[in-house]
Amino acid sequence: MSLRKIYYSLPASLRFIVRRIVFLPQDIWSSVFGNKELMPPKGLIFTGSGNFIELGNKLVNSLKVHCKLQPNHAVLDIGSGIGRVAIPLTKYLNKEGKYDGFDVIKTGIDWCQKHISPNHPNFQFRYIPLKNDLYRESGNDAADFVFPYENDSFDCVILTSVFTHMLPEEVENYLGEIQRVLKKGGKCFVTFFILNKDAKEFISKNNHFNFPFNKGHYALMDEKVKGANVAFEESYLEEVFSNKKLKIHAKHFGYWAGREKINSVDFQDVIILEK
Numbered sequence: 375m376s377l378r379k380i381y382y383s384l385p386a387s388l389r390f391i392v393r394r395i396v397f398l399p400q401d402i403w404s405s406v407f408g409n410k411e412l413m414p415p416k417g418l419i420f421t422g423s424g425n426f427i428e429l430g431n432k433l434v435n436s437l438k439v440h441c442k443l444q445p446n447h448a449v450l451d452i453g454s455g456i457g458r459v460a461i462p463l464t465k466y467l468n469k470e471g472k473y474d475g476f477d478v479i480k481t482g483i484d485w486c487q488k489h490i491s492p493n494h495p496n497f498q499f500r501y502i503p504l505k506n507d508l509y510r511e512s513g514n515d516a517a518d519f520v521f522p523y524e525n526d527s528f529d530c531v532i533l534t535s536v537f538t539h540m541l542p543e544e545v546e547n548y549l550g551e552i553q554r555v556l557k558k559g560g561k562c563f564v565t566f567f568i569l570n571k572d573a574k575e576f577i578s579k580n581n582h583f584n585f586p587f588n589k590g591h592y593a594l595m596d597e598k599v600k601g602a603n604v605a606f607e608e609s610y611l612e613e614v615f616s617n618k619k620l621k622i623h624a625k626h627f628g629y630w631a632g633r634e635k636i637n638s639v640d641f642q643d644v645i646i647l648e649k
């Protein structure tokens with residue numbers, strides 16, 4: 375059984391505790407001797423591996439390059455986690471700019487409200503208790519969720535590694551809401567695992583990152599924990615974007631399936647949508 379399978383087999387609440395305990399010695403050491411750069415303790419970072427600061431900086435840079443993000447823009451970060459994008463954005467957005475983030479995990483939102491908002495009142499975070507079987511055992515249905523923001527209020531919406539953990543009806547609802555809250559001409563930077571002919575060929579040669587449970591227009595990595603990782607057929611996504619009146623401004627395939635890393639924007643596939 376792979377480490378990933380073992381990890382997914384644990385109940386969501388237990389995964390958080392295991393992480394906290396494993397990293398506790400390192401977190402105590404860093405709190406005493408580490409540099410004082412704003413960053414959550416490693417044991418609280420439930421949003422994935424890799425260098426938290428470097429990846430956050432890279433994502434903000436991608437927003438500048440691919441979405442033409444400006445310092446005075448209004449940004450919505452859906453599935454804002456524990457501030458990986460918000461922290462570097464505090465150094466880029468100015469006082470006319472603003473940031474809103476929401477997430478289904480309270481620990482991440484609490485940490486951001488405590489450590490980011492007091493010094494940056496234009497950065498706001500909301501906890502929304504929606505169900506997602508990878509992250510929490512109960513909650514409301516994301517397929518019916520109406521975002522708590524006005525129509526036409528954001529220049530840029532970002533979702534990094536969020537739709538890769540959500541099911542089709544939820545993604546469809548969110549894309550409709552994104553269209554509603556984006557300003558005309560606003561951009562959405564969103565990552566997916568996209569299934570098309572090339573990706574399937576790559577996957578057939580790669581047995582460590584694949585989606586064996588085929589559900590037609592999407593596929594799952596783990597059938598017991600559906601939100602563990604979800605991939606979507608490219609033709610299905612294109613149809614949904616068109617139904618939701620979002621144009622594809624650009625598409626950059628990632629290297630998750632086995633494509634060359636050097637030409638990729640991200641590990642996951644990135645789509646830039648435009649209202």
Ligand SMILES: C[S@@+](CC[C@H](N)C(=O)[O-])C[C@H]1O[C@@H](n2cnc3c(N)ncnc32)[C@H](O)[C@@H]1O
Nearest residue numbers: 421453454455458477478479506516534535536
């Ligand atoms: C892999 S993490 C990525 C977090 C963050 N976007 C980042 O890049 O650091 C996925 C995030 O999506 C959140 N999430 C899962 N389901 C969600 C939903 N229905 N709405 C909003 N966020 C959700 C999780 O709680 C988690 O913080």
